[in-house]
Amino acid sequence: MWEYAPAPESRDIANLKPNYRMFVDGKFVEGSGEPLKTINPATEEVLAEVSTASESDVDSAVKAARRAYDRVWSKMPGSERAKYIYRIARQIQERGRELAVLESLDNGKPIKESRDVDVPTAASHFFYHAGWADKLGYAGHGPDPKPLGVAGQVIPWNFPLLMAAWKIAPALACGNTVVLKPAETTPLTALVLADIIQQCDLPPGVVNIIPGAGDVGAALVGHTDVNKVAFTGSTDVGKVIQGQLAGTSKKLTLELGGKAANIVFDDAPLDQAVEGIVNGIFFNQGHVCCAGSRLLVQESIADELIEKLHARVSTLRVGDPLDKNTDVGAINSREQLTKIKELTESGEAEGATRWTSECSLPDKGFFFAPTVFSGVSQAMRIAREEIFGPVLSVLTFRTPEEAVAKANNTPYGLSAGVWTDKGSRILWMAQRLRAGVVWSNTFNRFDPTAPFGGYQESGFGREGGRTGLEAYLDV
Amino acid sequence: MAAPTTLPSALADAVRDESSLRRFLHGLPGVDQVGVEQRAAGLGTRSIKKASKLYAIDLAISMVDLTTLEGADTHGKVRSLAAKAKRPDPERPGVPKVAAVCVYPDMVKTAADDLVGTGINVASVATAFPSGRSTMDIKLADTRFAVEQGAAEVDMVIDRGAFLSGRYGQVFEEIVKIKQACGDAHLKVILETGELVTYDNVRRASWLALLAGGDFIKTSTGKVQPAATLPVTHVMLQAVRDWKDQTGELRGVKPAGGIRTTKDAIKYLVAVHEVAGPEWLDPNLFRFGASTLLNDLLMQRRTQLDGHYSGPDYVTVD
Numbered sequence: 001m002w003e004y005a006p007a008p009e010s011r012d013i014a015n016l017k018p019n020y021r022m023f024v025d026g027k028f029v030e031g032s033g034e035p036l037k038t039i040n041p042a043t044e045e046v047l048a049e050v051s052t053a054s055e056s057d058v059d060s061a062v063k064a065a066r067r068a069y070d071r072v073w074s075k076m077p078g079s080e081r082a083k084y085i086y087r088i089a090r091q092i093q094e095r096g097r098e099l100a101v102l103e104s105l106d107n108g109k110p111i112k113e114s115r116d117v118d119v120p121t122a123a124s125h126f127f128y129h130a131g132w133a134d135k136l137g138y139a140g141h142g143p144d145p146k147p148l149g150v151a152g153q154v155i156p157w158n159f160p161l162l163m164a165a166w167k168i169a170p171a172l173a174c175g176n177t178v179v180l181k182p183a184e185t186t187p188l189t190a191l192v193l194a195d196i197i198q199q200c201d202l203p204p205g206v207v208n209i210i211p212g213a214g215d216v217g218a219a220l221v222g223h224t225d226v227n228k229v230a231f232t233g234s235t236d237v238g239k240v241i242q243g244q245l246a247g248t249s250k251k252l253t254l255e256l257g258g259k260a261a262n263i264v265f266d267d268a269p270l271d272q273a274v275e276g277i278v279n280g281i282f283f284n285q286g287h288v289c290c291a292g293s294r295l296l297v298q299e300s301i302a303d304e305l306i307e308k309l310h311a312r313v314s315t316l317r318v319g320d321p322l323d324k325n326t327d328v329g330a331i332n333s334r335e336q337l338t339k340i341k342e343l344t345e346s347g348e349a350e351g352a353t354r355w356t357s358e359c360s361l362p363d364k365g366f367f368f369a370p371t372v373f374s375g376v377s378q379a380m381r382i383a384r385e386e387i388f389g390p391v392l393s394v395l396t397f398r399t400p401e402e403a404v405a406k407a408n409n410t411p412y413g414l415s416a417g418v419w420t421d422k423g424s425r426i427l428w429m430a431q432r433l434r435a436g437v438v439w440s441n442t443f444n445r446f447d448p449t450a451p452f453g454g455y456q457e458s459g460f461g462r463e464g465g466r467t468g469l470e471a472y473l474d475v
Numbered sequence: 476m477a478a479p480t481t482l483p484s485a486l487a488d489a490v491r492d493e494s495s496l497r498r499f500l501h502g503l504p505g506v507d508q509v510g511v512e513q514r515a516a517g518l519g520t521r522s523i524k525k526a527s528k529l530y531a532i533d534l535a536i537s538m539v540d541l542t543t544l545e546g547a548d549t550h551g552k553v554r555s556l557a558a559k560a561k562r563p564d565p566e567r568p569g570v571p572k573v574a575a576v577c578v579y580p581d582m583v584k585t586a587a588d589d590l591v592g593t594g595i596n597v598a599s600v601a602t603a604f605p606s607g608r609s610t611m612d613i614k615l616a617d618t619r620f621a622v623e624q625g626a627a628e629v630d631m632v633i634d635r636g637a638f639l640s641g642r643y644g645q646v647f648e649e650i651v652k653i654k655q656a657c658g659d660a661h662l663k664v665i666l667e668t669g670e671l672v673t674y675d676n677v678r679r680a681s682w683l684a685l686l687a688g689g690d691f692i693k694t695s696t697g698k699v700q701p702a703a704t705l706p707v708t709h710v711m712l713q714a715v716r717d718w719k720d721q722t723g724e725l726r727g728v729k730p731a732g733g734i735r736t737t738k739d740a741i742k743y744l745v746a747v748h749e750v751a752g753p754e755w756l757d758p759n760l761f762r763f764g765a766s767t768l769l770n771d772l773l774m775q776r777r778t779q780l781d782g783h784y785s786g787p788d789y790v791t792v793d
Binding site: 004007325421442 | 504505506507509510511513514520521522523524525526527528530531534713744748749753756
């Protein structure tokens with residue numbers, strides 16, 4: 001047997017500090033909230049102590065953002081704003097290894113993903129939007145579209161740096177200023193991004209980053225001087241925010257949960273479909289709102305496909321996120337791990353057939369072996385509820401109509417995948433699937449030029465592309 | 476058409492006649508170009524270090540078909556290649572020997588005489604290598620001559636013209652007949668994937684060669700660009716894996732041409748390990764058709780053991 005020797009990336013590259021502070025008005029300052037301890041989910045050790053914002057800190061951050069908006073940023077020509085945004089993009093690339101290692105430490109995702117996906121895509125979002133800053137008049141939103149003002153943004157823990165980039169880059173390009181709250185369990189890379197922003201000499205107050213838990217987020221989105229709220233996270237919290245904002249003039253975009261269908265027809269390129277299924281659900285431990293968590297496979301090839309899928313999933317290497325050969329890292333928190341376990345137990349109790357990879361798991365940390373449920377029906381919880389973990393539910397269908405009906409039979413509608421060799425069928429399906437993104441013969445591909453967003457309980461508004469600019473312009 | 480071995484009924488049906496064969500090959504699942512290239516690039520980022528790297532280097536050395544296929548080949552050149560095959564790194568007796576020496580048919584006897592009793596096979600290209608453009612009689616005579624001269628392995632080329640114009644039955648018959656002419660010698664079937672161009676064609680040609688009894692499927696002659704690539708090798712590894720699932724038989728894969736560095740070789744071994752499976756990590760089931768690769772493997776082997784880089788002057792040129 002050929003065992004790969006451990007190939008860990010050095011954690012020293014992360015430049016981990018014992019304390020991190022919030023970033024307000026161009027300076028790193030102590031928050032007056034209760035400091036939080038962020039842990040490495042792969043080892044459960046404390047990584048650093050992070051100061052959090054109190055309600056008055058939220059207020060001073062919003063005030064700083066307002067001043068920066070009124071005095072500098074809204075008046076600055078787009079071509080000048082672009083220079084700052086390009087500078088941020090280049091600094092992210094420059095410090096790419098540091099950011100990647102830090103992300104893997106704080107989040108638990110494998111280094112190959114933080115290195116090859118999160119960090120480069122974050123940089124590309126800044127590059128892409130920098131290009132728009134002086135061309136907004138050509139974006140299809142009128143000849144001289146105006147910014148909205150102060151954007152309050154709340155982001156999740158699954159792609160901490162990348163989500164910060166998704167939120168900050170278009171806001172800045174359109175001339176808004178930002179107060180951003182990173183997730184409680186993963187604040188570190190956003191604060192390194194703050195350091196980058198400081199070094200790029202952005203005018204004080206244009207970007208403010210205030211760590212904290214849900215109460216800080218609530219204070220931010222509820223603040224009367226915020227003009228625009230952007231939230232990525234759970235559907236439950238999204239509903240609360242929408243209720244909170246009803247009747248105000250604040251503009252809102254929500255990017256929430258999903259239960260995406262990955263639909264495989266009998267003429268699909270099977271080996272690549274297997275890769276796409278694996279990438280769809282085991283990428284980032286399944287902590288992906290657009291994860292392909294429901295596999296809909298045509299009944300005539302179901303047995304063959306499931307057999308191939310089991311064989312392929314058995315080769316996934318689960319373990320130390322810093323090891324360059326790790327495919328599946330750690331679950332982000334104990335709370336999330338408990339939720340995944342609870343839902344998988346319900347799958348067994350409701351009669352689905354569970355298959356779990358026999359990979360070895362580390363003794364410490366939050367890990368969950370890749371799991372595939374077959375014989376799942378639409379009525380089971382594992383087919384309806386978002387598990388947000390490395391758990392796939394396999395359902396079958398007989399006709400394209402049935403595939404569409406099952407795929408759309410969910411309150412969500414963020415993404416979908418279609419696997420077939422027939423181009424006409426791809427288009428036919430894409431027209432009928434209620435999902436913001438439809439991938440054909442691939443899955444989980446992200447690009448700043450492509451708008452991303454959902455239907456129904458997956459939220460509204462688009463991020464990325466020309467369409468995504470609309471969320472940050474007064475149109 | 477005569478199936479060379481006893482096949483499970485589904486596959487026996489596939490080779491019943493030309494139209495069944497065509498239906499079978501065109502009924503294979505397609506290969507998505509973007510997907511297979513993405514997967515190959517992704518697996519290429521595996522980081523193989525320390526003991527696992529040394530293991531991979533020794534394994535790769537033992538899988539090399541040390542090759543010289545030049546118009547300028549002489550008996551002297553072949554003899555020195557045979558010497559290199561026996562003792563790849565004369566100063567390091569622990570280095571494994573290579574799997575085979577691969578030459579043109581008229582050089583087989585020279586190589587075979589030098590390699591008697593070493594356990595190193597002589598492989599010979601045949602069937603109007605590299606183009607395959609000749610009559611069946613000549614291809615058969617070419618094969619028989621190579622085997623008589625002492626070749627234990629025959630690397631045949633398929634008729635790409637026949638394949639591309641859809642005459643699958645003809646290609647099948649050729650492989651079957653060459654296999655018969657080989658007797659006990661192992662048959663490697665060169666698909667020349669650089670001329671088949673699409674991955675769908677590579678998959679069909681792989682299955683065609685397996686159905687016709689090829690012991691190995693081999694990517695290239697080395698005379699056409701592109702020669703071996705990682706994604707093409709992925710498709711061929713999937714074919715032998717699926718063949719095993721359906722028949723229980725293990726068949727081999729040989730990428731040839733263009734693999735020059737240890738780093739490349741390790742990427743191929745990772746693909747063998749994770750696409751086909753660990754049991755293919757065996758010189759009987761995976762080979763590298765290469766000439767310059769061997770010296771890079773030897774230099775990297777020294778680096779692993781000595782802790783510092785060696786240089787090209789410390790390994791023998793042939």
